[in-house]
Amino acid sequence: MEQIIKPTKYIDPMVDVAFKLIFGTEKNKHLTKELLEQVFKVNITSLSFVNVEHHGMSMEDRNAVFDLQCESEQLGQFLVEVQFKPQENIRDRALFYSSYPILEQAPAGKWNYSLKPVFFLGILNFKIPDTNPDTFVHRYSILDEETLVPMTKSVRYVFMEAGPFNKPYNECKTFEDKFLFFLKNLPTFVSKPDTHSEPYFEDLLKAAEYLKMDKPMRTEYDERLKILRDNYSAEQYLINHTLKEGMEKGMEKGMEKAKLEDAKGMLAKGYPVQDIVDITGLPLEKIEALK
Numbered sequence: 176m177e178q179i180i181k182p183t184k185y186i187d188p189m190v191d192v193a194f195k196l197i198f199g200t201e202k203n204k205h206l207t208k209e210l211l212e213q214v215f216k217v218n219i220t221s222l223s224f225v226n227v228e229h230h231g232m233s234m235e236d237r238n239a240v241f242d243l244q245c246e247s248e249q250l251g252q253f254l255v256e257v258q259f260k261p262q263e264n265i266r267d268r269a270l271f272y273s274s275y276p277i278l279e280q281a282p283a284g285k286w287n288y289s290l291k292p293v294f295f296l297g298i299l300n301f302k303i304p305d306t307n308p309d310t311f312v313h314r315y316s317i318l319d320e321e322t323l324v325p326m327t328k329s330v331r332y333v334f335m336e337a338g339p340f341n342k343p344y345n346e347c348k349t350f351e352d353k354f355l356f357f358l359k360n361l362p363t364f365v366s367k368p369d370t371h372s373e374p375y376f377e378d379l380l381k382a383a384e385y386l387k388m389d390k391p392m393r394t395e396y397d398e399r400l401k402i403l404r405d406n407y408s409a410e411q412y413l414i415n416h417t418l419k420e421g422m423e424k425g426m427e428k429g430m431e432k433a434k435l436e437d438a439k440g441m442l443a444k445g446y447p448v449q450d451i452v453d454i455t456g457l458p459l460e461k462i463e464a465l466k
Contacts, residue, residue, distance in 0.1 A: 184366065184384065184386075185361050186383050190396065190399055190400055191242050191259070191340070191399070194257045195242060196396075197212070197383055197387065203226070207222065208377055211294070214351065215253075217294075218251055219247050221247060221248060223245065228353065242255055247419070251291035251293055252293050253278065254272070254294065254296065254362075256269070256295075256296070258298070260300070261301040261347055266315070266332070266334070270332075273293050273330060273332075276293050277293055277329070286414065290327075292331065295331070295332045299338060300337065303334060311335065311342075312334070312335050312336075313334045315332040316328075317330060335355055336355070337358040342355075342358065345354050356378060361380075367380055390441040431457075435457070437454075442462070442466065
């Protein structure tokens with residue numbers, strides 16, 4: 176029997192389909208524009224969506240697919256990727272995939288290597304390894320190690336950790352904190368919350384209403400959400416099952432080690448070998464090997 180997904184008032188923006196619906200459409204472009212302006216501290220005069228699939232330098236290269244890609248004629252390209260599942264090397268992944276739009280800037284013929292900047296925004300459902308547990312927005316650029324002066328302004332990276340975000344709304348003072356609170360808690364809202372009364376978040380709430388999606392989009396969203404839930408359930412089962420097996424094996428090894436120590440002590444005291452076998456339950460050959 177097909178599993179039924181109970182709809183919520185608002186869709187989960189951490190599901191890639193939902194994120195694209197909210198931030199990747201022309202009617203909601205103002206939401207994307209303000210998000211990028213606030214996160215990267217820039218002023219964008221115009222913004223256009225571009226094809227989200229980039230190809231490598233040969234047919235054998237893997238495609239680089241972003242959830243959202245925008246272009247500003249005056250500033251450069253903005254790449255947005257939503258990552259639901261943990262990635263150990265998420266920063267290297269961002270560096271690798273952001274190289275595609277950099278490489279594509281090379282024209283035919285002569286070129287002085289002048290680059291238009293590439294801005295990468297990663298919105299994560301997990302904590303980046305080896306980062307401050309109380310910090311949920313991480314900014315990276317290429318700097319001189321001694322003076323901290325930028326080597327180049329052609330690449331900038333920002334990662335926002337929605338999954339681990341745990342601040343109550345009354346502690347959210349910055350746009351980034353309020354945005355993360357929104358992403359983390361949106362699916363739990365049963366009605367429009369008073370906390371998001373600012374115009375930007377009012378518009379986000381309207382864009383994220385489940386019933387405002389057409390039927391094909393709702394079906395696609397429900398299917399994607401079901402896949403994510405099924406994958407999470409399977410992963411948790413595997414983790415718990417593996418942990419249980421490991422504990423059981425560890426206990427078995429510990430018990431056997433204790434029995435071997437007892438057997439050594441009994442041998443030292445002159446117990447008959449057969450008595451040691453009967454008392455410890457260890458096989459005869461293991462007792463003999465202790466002599």
